[in-house]
């Protein structure tokens with residue numbers, strides 16, 4: 001017996017399909033990347049990202065930041081084993097202005113055949129208002 005109790009190894013159930021919902025390109029990596037890479041092995045993983053992250057003040061690129069971040073989420077998806085990325089063009093920083101039913105309908109449609117939904121907790125990890133809104137959208141519509 002190990003110091004942690006039973007030597008029995010516990011495995012998470014294999015999920016057929018998982019939908020990751022995030023607000024900005026990079027959320028899938030910094031906030032949820034480890035879960036995507038480790039917990040969803042063997043699952044079909046899709047990412048639905050609501051903005052291009054064009055309002056970030058990080059970096060100093062001559063190209064459109066939204067375009068750069070679109071390329072980055074595609075590259076991250078390849079590394080994480082994500083099969084599909086849907087990147088929407090809602091304006092970063094203004095998601096609270098989008099009608100809740102519109103976002104809820106988008107998420108309901110995006111769920112499709114997913115058996116699990118992977119989002120930030122309701123604190124939004126960093127407290128960013130867009131993160132918090134997306135994390136709570138489905139529960140707020142019920």
Ligand SMILES: [Zn+2]
Nearest residue numbers: 023024027131
């Ligand atoms: Zn973010």
